[in-house]
Structure formats: structure tokens, C-alpha cells
Amino acid sequence: MTIQTYTVSGMTCGHCVNSVSSEIGKLPGVRDVKVDLASGAVTVQSEQPLDDTAVAAAVDEAGYEVVRA
Amino acid sequence: MTIQTYTVSGMTCGHCVNSVSSEIGKLPGVRDVKVDLASGAVTVQSEQPLDDTAVAAAVDEAGYEVVRA
Numbered sequence: 001m002t003i004q005t006y007t008v009s010g011m012t013c014g015h016c017v018n019s020v021s022s023e024i025g026k027l028p029g030v031r032d033v034k035v036d037l038a039s040g041a042v043t044v045q046s047e048q049p050l051d052d053t054a055v056a057a058a059v060d061e062a063g064y065e066v067v068r069a
Numbered sequence: 070m071t072i073q074t075y076t077v078s079g080m081t082c083g084h085c086v087n088s089v090s091s092e093i094g095k096l097p098g099v100r101d102v103k104v105d106l107a108s109g110a111v112t113v114q115s116e117q118p119l120d121d122t123a124v125a126a127a128v129d130e131a132g133y134e135v136v137r138a
Contacts, residue, residue, distance in 0.1 A: 014132075015084030 001031070002049045006042045007068035008059055011035070016064065023062040027054055040067070070100070071118045075111045076137035077128055080104070088131040096123055109136070 011017055020042060021033040029047040036042075042059075044050060052069040059066045080086055089111060090102040098116040105111075111128075113119060121138040128135050 012081035013085055015088065016082055019084065 002046050004044050004046070004050060004052075004055075004069075006044070006052075006055060006059070006066050008035075008040045008042050008064050009067045010064040011037055011040060013037070016062075019062040020059055020064055023058040024055060027058055071115050073113050073115070073119060073121075073124075073138075075113070075121075075124060075128070075135050077104075077109045077111050077133050078136045079133040080106055080109060082106070085131075085133065089128055089133055092127040092131040093124060096127055 008020055011020060014037070017035045017037055021035055024030060024033045024042065024044055027050060029050070030044060031047060032045040034043045044055065056066040056069065077089055080089060086104045086106055090104055093099060093102045093111065093113055096119060098119070099113060100116060101114040103112045113124065125135040125138065
């Protein structure tokens with residue numbers, strides 16, 4: 001099990017959190033996604049280390065941006 | 070056709086706008102809902118005058134609050 005943390009900008013409400021969680025959750029091997037709205041911290045638990053580019057693409061798909069991986 | 074404007078607090082992003090629009094749009098006779106995110110102004114076009122209580126309940130259902138009807 002791997003845990004990686006990202007900082008995502010632009011999330012302003014619970015719907016934003018849901019969008020980001022949902023898109024990252026679609027990546028293969030992802031078990032859990034936790035988002036702290038206030039700080040933008042996104043913690044991803046996965047079966048194997050994730051490709052940061054894939055995570056950034058998922059966040060982009062949701063309409064937000066990874067500012068720190 | 071009737072046009073009524075409400076002020077709704079708590080909307081922070083496009084998802085919030087969609088939620089409010091969607092809930093108000095379910096009210097009988099509603100033809101169109103326009104939301105200005107910055108000001109919180111919600112303009113509702115309907116076939117007959119709407120009951121403010123019903124609009125407030127729809128906004129509440131979406132998770133927000135009418136502060137001025």
C-alpha cells in the first residue's frame with residue numbers, strides 16, 4: 001500500500017472535493033482519496049505507487065490543478 | 070410569464086450554481102434559472118408567480134440559503 005499527498009488549487013466547496021475525489025478514484029489501484037478543502041491537501045492511498053502525471057491529469061479532468069506533487 | 074429574483078448565500082463555484090439551478094428548476098412552472106455566482110443573484114423565469122417558500126425550500130435542499138426574496 002502506498003500513500004501519496006498532492007496539493008490541489010481551486011477547490012472551493014464540497015462539490016469540488018467530490019469531483020477531485022471521483023476523478024482520482026478512477027485511477028487503477030486507488031483505494032482511498034481524502035481531501036482537506038481548506039489546505040487543498042489530497043491524500044491518495046493506492047495499491048502501488050501512482051504516476052504523478054496520471055494523478056495530475058485526473059485532477060485536470062475534474063477542472064482543478066495539482067500545484068505540488 | 071413571471072420573473073423573480075432572489076439572493077442566495079453560500080455558493081462558491083460552478084457546482085454550487087448547478088445545484089441551485091437544478092433544484093429550483095424542479096419546481097412546477099419554472100422555465101429558466103440564471104445564477105450570478107459573484108453576487109448570489111438568482112433570477113427565475115416561470116409560467117406563474119412562484120411561492121417564495123417553495124423556492125427557499127428548493128435552495129435549502131441544494132444546501133444553500135435564500136437571504137433575500
